[in-house]
Amino acid sequence: MRSMIGFCTVLCLAGPSLAAGGQTFGKVSDAKAVKLSELVAKPADYLGKTVKVEGLITDVCSKRGCWIRLGGDKEFQTITFKVEDGVISFPMSVKGKRCEAEGVFTKVDLTQEEALARAKHEAEESKRPFDPKSVTGPTAVYLLKGVGAVVR
Amino acid sequence: MKWRRWNVALHRDVGYTVAALTVVYAVSGVAVNHTADWNPNYRVTREERHFTPIAVGERDPMVAELVKVLDLPGPPKEAFRSRPEVVELFYDGWSVRADATEGVATVERPRDRPVLRDFNFLHLNHPKGAWTFVADLYAAALVFMAGSGVLIARGRRSLTRRGKWWVMAGIAVPAAFVVVLRYL
Structure with missing residues (x-):
């Protein structure tokens, strides 16, 4: 019985990564965070590079936890931090918390149809009304393809 | 055998x-x-509330006004605007998304299944x-x-x-x- 308790204790301790400074998902380096406003202002300087962004988690994929949306240092600027399904999963409880997210800064070009489908899907997922007029043409979406994040 | x-x-x-x-x-x-x-992990309740539209201006006065008109329990822990008229207020474990010009707010409370x-x-x-x-x-x-x-x-x-x-x-x-x- 004693050995079973010991085994279970080891399993539990080796489980979720709860660093003293927050909850860690995946791997995060010690690199200095770049402001989101800087990424938005000069996207070409960062495309394809691994960057760390600090921000407020304004939305979470409620079904799979496979993305979070970060609000940056300035109003009206957000970026989606997308992780591979099953590799990292964010609980909904992280919404409204501060986060440092690290990933590859990526540009995705969408046709109008793709942009429309994406906006519709997002509206449905978050149960918000969808206005097709909000998509006026082809668009480019910037993403951080996730490596890891620390939520505080 | x-x-x-x-x-x-x-x-x-x-x-x-x-x-x-x-x-x-x-x-x-x-x-x-x-x-x-369906959502296999959470039961998310969304309550829609209506209020008299408020002026779109700086964020902090808008947040204070929304707390008042929506009868929220004090200032939020965090707030953010994704658009000038859309204010998101974050409390412990729940959040509010308010459209100041439409006068509609959604209070979202996720709970673990x-x-x-x-x-x-x-x-x-x-x-x-x-x-x-x-x-x-x-x-x-x-x-x-x-x-x-x-x-x-x-x-x-x-x-x-x-x-x-x-x-x-x-x-x-x-x-x-x-x-x-x-x-x-």
Whole structure:
């Protein structure tokens, strides 16, 4: 019985990564965070590079936890931090918390149809009304393809 | 034969051991199979509230006004605007998204689905680390259960007689899906 308790204790301790400074998902380096406003202002300087962004988690994929949306240092600027399904999963409880997210800064070009489908899907997922007029043409979406994040 | 006694005994005891996890994986499996239709982890309640539209200006005065008109329990822990008229207010475990010009706010409160969220947590290997080892052991035990299970019956019901048809039926169903959906 004693050995079973010991085994279970080891399993539990080796489980979720709860660093003293927050909850860690995946791997995060010690690199200095770049402001989101800087990424938005000069996207070409960062495309394809691994960057760390600090921000407020304004939305979470409620079904799979496979993305979070970060609000940056300035109003009206957000970026989606997308992780591979099953590799990292964010609980909904992280919404409204501060986060440092690290990933590859990526540009995705969408046709109008793709942009429309994406906006519709997002509206449905978050149960918000969808206005097709909000998509006026082809668009480019910037993403951080996730490596890891620390939520505080 | 002696090996049959061992086979039955091991099948029985390994079966007892994996019974709980089999329920966990089976229940969670059904739950996550239907992710397109429902949320297997959370029950999210959304309450729509209406208010007299407020002026769009600086964020902090808008937040203070929204707290008042929506009768919220004090200032939020965090607030953000994704658009000038859309203010998001974040409290502990719940949030509000308000459209100042439309006068509509949605209060969102996610709650864990009891037990099911824990099952999904284990099934989808969210703990990683040592749990991966346990899950691999469980998978190996299931392979053993399959192998030992088909060797239990003797005579007319053995694997080489009636049993082989059941085994083939069990192979045919997934094989048909693979052939039809991947190769035709």
